[in-house]
């Protein structure tokens with residue numbers, strides 16, 4: 001069986017795993033949201049990173065199925081955490097390929113209905129990408145997700161091609177500053193200026209700001225002083241299985 005055939009089976013049998021990386025709210029010092037990151041523990045090749053199989057799924061028309069599998073798992077884990085007393089929200093990565101898929105939209109609607117989840121606990125993270133060639137079409141798709149109650153976040157902000165025009169044209173709720181700007185923001189003056197200005201710009205536009213790739217306490221202190229809303233990165237935790245996340249939520253930060 002080819003890797004694609006095996007991926008089809010893994011999706012059909014619901015064998016992909018989802019790990020969760022927490023986001024720490026700097027106002028409350030609480031973890032109230034996570035990013036869902038797909039994992040594939042391949043029976044013979046071992047653990048495969050998404051960089052290997054997500055593009056494969058995108059190229060071969062499998063990304064809707066993969067994403068719905070990730071969403072199903074995330075919704076189920078959100079339910080478990082809620083039962084354990086943790087009111088959490090979760091972000092799922094959305095390939096730009098799904099912005100013009102009527103099938104995905106219909107299946108998403110049906111998943112939300114059958115699962116009974118409150119859609120406002122979900123966020124879609126979308127990367128500024130070349131695939132988002134038709135901004136009007138992308139904006140219309142994002143508006144239909146928002147109309148359902150799902151929040152929209154722009155991922156890896158700052159690394160794409162037409163950053164400001166996306167902010168102008170897309171309906172957004174949150175901006176995630178790419179880790180290449182965040183990582184040394186507390187040490188490097190120009191990185192710091194770019195991060196602070198991006199936070200100010202986002203806030204002026206009414207968007208929440210997440211800084212990703214936070215690896216040390218000095219960086220967290222810089223972001224707190226800069227008014228950043230949430231941080232994500234190895235300082236808080238790497239992505240972990242759902243059970244490990246429960247344990248993390250029960251331990252004081």
Ligand code: G
Nearest residue numbers: 036037038049050051054067070093094095
């Ligand atoms: O942390 P990690 O190595 O898992 O992330 C690698 C890349 O894979 C990231 O760019 C992330 O956005 C992407 N990715 C992880 N899970 C998914 C998913 O469910 N769907 C899509 N489209 N991309 C994902």
Ligand code: G
Nearest residue numbers: 093155156179212213214215232233234235
């Ligand atoms: O593209 P996206 O931002 O969705 O991908 C998340 C990627 O970032 C994953 O590969 C994840 O392992 C990685 N990551 C998460 N936190 C950190 C961090 O603090 N430092 C670094 N270097 N990478 C991180």
Ligand code: NA
Nearest residue numbers: 035093125155
């Ligand atoms: Na992401």
Ligand code: MN
Nearest residue numbers: 155156176212
């Ligand atoms: Mn990102």
